[in-house]
Amino acid sequence: MFNDIGALEIVTLVVLAVLIFGPDKLPKVIQDISRTIRKIREFSDSAKADIREELGPEFKDFEFEDLNPKKFIRKQLDNDELGLKEIRNGFDLKKEMNEVADAVHGRDSDFSDTSSGAAATSSAGARVDMQKKSAEPRTLDSADRPPFDADAT
Template sequence: MFNDIGALELVALVVLAVLIFGPDKLPKVIQDVSGFIRKIRDFSDSAKRDIREELGPEFKDFEFEDLNPKTFIRKQLDNDELGIKEIRNGLDLRKEMAEVSDAVNGHESESVSGTGSAGSGPSLTKGGGADLEKKPQSLDKDERPPFDSDAT
């Protein structure tokens, strides 16, 4: 519960508690707080037990920790009945994004040029893609690229 509290923070909390409650009342406050936490835990355990009894024998393996989305997904990924690991391994987003950016810029990548699918997709511009089909002009060493004031 308090795994992320360091030693210095714990000392600061103890000093603060002594200053607020005083050394005389501090043991009574600690006893009251621990009794309250114990009652909350007992109530929680009782509620979990009642829910398990009401669900019946079909849900005897039900764990309330599985209701946490992170735990549920982690458990399902470990189970992997759907082949999610194969899909994740077969999907290379960097390669896909490189192919899309090359298609938008009008370049043919090595993997796309081999399949012949570079020009088979729909045009991305309204005017038929005339701007995408232009090859970028090479600039001299000291020459700056053209500035488009509308684009900035």
């Protein structure tokens, strides 16, 4: 529970407890704290059992630790019913970003993959040939520019 507490912190807590409560009241305070922690654990275990009972047999493998988003996603990625590993392994983001950057900056790049190198899809969904360069650079007029929104920046 307290994995990151070192020996110096424990000694400091003990010294503070002795100074605050005194050596004669310290055992009773420790008993009261341990009794309170035990009651809280019993209450949470009872609540978990009640929730599992109410959910029914469909959720027999339900764990409350799965409600942590990191653990839930990790569990779903390990359970590869959707084929997510194939999608993740088949997509090379660095290569795709380099190709887009080369196209934007107007540089020629050698495309080794013909399926993604010959053409790319723009955000509007239209096919754009990345090998073609326009003869004249296009400049935006003041009418073509979107309005400046200071709140959006």
